[in-house]
Amino acid sequence: MIKSVRPLLRGSTYSGALFAYCGALASLPLLPVAMLPALAWPSAPYGVQLVLILLLWAALIGVAGLARPTRRVLIASARRLLRVPLPDPVAARQPANSPEIGPSPAAPAPAADRWRTPLWLLLHVALGWTGALVSGMLLLAGLTLPLGAEAGLSLFGRSVWVVGGWQSWAVALGCVLLAAVVCVVVANTLRWLAPRLLGPSSAERLALAAERELALAERNRLAQELHDSIGHTLTATTIQAAVAGEVLSADPVAARAALRSIEESARAALEDLDYVLGVLREQESETAPTRTLADLPELLDRLRHAGAVVEPELSGELTQVQGTLSRAAYRILQEGLTNALRHGAGGPIEVRVAAAPGTLELSVVNRTGAGTSPGTGTGRGAFPTSGHGLPGLAERVRLLHGEIEAGPVGPQHWRLAVRLPVRLSA
Structure with a gap:
């Protein structure tokens, strides 16, 4: 009742x-x-x-x-x-x-x-x-x-x-x-x-589903960007702090250079973090900080300040690689170099970037200790790892319709090789 x-x-x-x-x-x-x-x-x-x-x-x-x-x-x-x-x-x-998914026809x-x-x-x-x-x-x-x-x-x-x-x-x-x-x-x-x-309606439900799918893809992309940027920065700054501590008394100039590199790396990572958090909170944020192949020399300098020996080999018209491809190439090299710092056993790190008509080839080769490979958390520095680096790289390369190879080369080297299709601008 x-x-x-x-x-x-x-x-x-x-x-x-x-x-x-x-x-x-x-x-x-x-x-x-x-x-x-x-x-x-x-x-x-x-x-x-x-x-x-x-x-x-x-x-x-x-x-x-x-x-x-x-x-x-x-x-x-x-x-x-x-x-x-x-x-x-x-x-x-x-x-x-979406720059990675491509155009969507109107329905x-x-x-x-x-x-x-x-x-x-x-x-x-x-x-x-x-x-x-x-x-x-x-x-x-x-x-x-x-x-x-x-x-x-x-x-x-x-x-x-x-x-x-x-x-x-x-x-x-x-x-x-x-x-x-x-x-x-x-x-x-x-x-x-x-x-x-x-x-x-049925058409609106399809549009809402497409929006949710693209929003999820965007959040996954931001998570990957955050992993690449913050992971690299923490790895590099940890090594740079150790180097600064070792040479503080013997070589104050080198120590100051390492500390200055830590400051620059932290500032760049904070820019990335502020942008990602702004997007995740659905707030208006400033334009995303873009890292492209043009920023590669700065990235290599930070690694040298961390005590790493980097041997770059750059060929082709890299300045003609633009937009999404250039940003993705930078992140791929950043992740490869981060893995080399985490798991490498010292020795030079070979970085190769070659731009040719139709393809962009990237590779990072570093020495490894016995039984050491990316993702094991052993090797130089014994850095812990989340295990998302290589899978994230593979997903990024797949979205760009490229090819990726990662594995040991001989008994003491590890090689990351990526091949991306590219159309150089005129």
């Missing part, structure tokens, strides 16, 4: 009914326009005029529902008054192009989806007027019967009249309860229709 009465006591019931009645009132400005043909044809029968007015009124309401702002207003109102969780409408197309919305809002408006107005008239009559009866008004009901040739006394109060209470029941029916009907007509 209490469960059946509970909807009558909810505020959402009456806010939903108010939403329906406001929709009915909002259709009133269109009624004079719908009456114009009937006024222009005064000789028509009353029934024909009435049908003509109703049909034209419904057509005008449906046309109003074709406007995009109408759908947005209805969704916002339904969320607030019906308490229905409805997402904002989205364009029936995939989001903007036009099916014709059936465009008529969902006009259908909602027509049902909304019809329910609003029906509920308003029925509940208004019931409330009027409930308010006037205790004041001495008479009410009668005729059914199958029998009539029942209520004239004053306790019967009028009982019938008045029943009318008020019936008016409340009408509000429950109207609100629940609209609440049931809202997800089906105002909720995302």
Whole structure:
């Protein structure tokens, strides 16, 4: 019993009914326009005029529902008054192009989806007027019967009249309860229709899924960028701090150079970290710090300050490698050099970058100790590792349609080799 009465006591019931009645009132400005043909044809029968007015009124309401702002207003109102969780409408197309995934063709919305809002408006107005008239009559009866008004009901040739006394109060209470029941029916009907007509259509659901997929890909890319940047910085600064501590007394100049390199590395890593955290918090952030092949000499200098011996071999027109490919190549070399610092056994680190028409070749070769390989956490410095470096590199290379090889070369060397397709700019 209490469960059946509970909807009558909810505020959402009456806010939903108010939403329906406001929709009915909002259709009133269109009624004079719908009456114009009937006024222009005064000789028509009353029934024909009435049908003509109703049909034209419904057509005008449906046309109003074709406007995009109408759908947005209805969704916002339904969320607030019906308490229905409805997402904002989205364009029936995939989001903007991703530099790694490529262009996404637009998907036009099916014709059936465009008529969902006009259908909602027509049902909304019809329910609003029906509920308003029925509940208004019931409330009027409930308010006037205790004041001495008479009410009668005729059914199958029998009539029942209520004239004053306790019967009028009982019938008045029943009318008020019936008016409340009408509000429950109207609100629940609209609440049931809202997800089906105002909720995302099939095309919008595809667009939302595409947006979520690209957002996930972007977050994964940011995680990889953060891993590459912070991982390299922590590795390099740890070695540089150790070098500075060893030569602090014997060679203060070298110690100061190592400390200066730590400062520069930390500042660059903080820029990357601020950008990534800003994006993850969905806040406006500054332009992402871009590291490209043009920054490779600075990266190699930081490694030299850490005590590493780097032997670079650069060939081809590297300045013509632009955009996403140049940024990805920098991150690939950064990760390879970080692994060489973590797991190398000393000796020179060979870095090769070769740009040729159609391909960009990258390789990092370093010495390894016995039983040492990237990901084992052993070797020089015994740095712990998350184990995400090489899988992350492989995923990055795969998105760029390239090839990657990583493994031992001979008994004491480890080689990372990447081959990327490239079209050099003119």
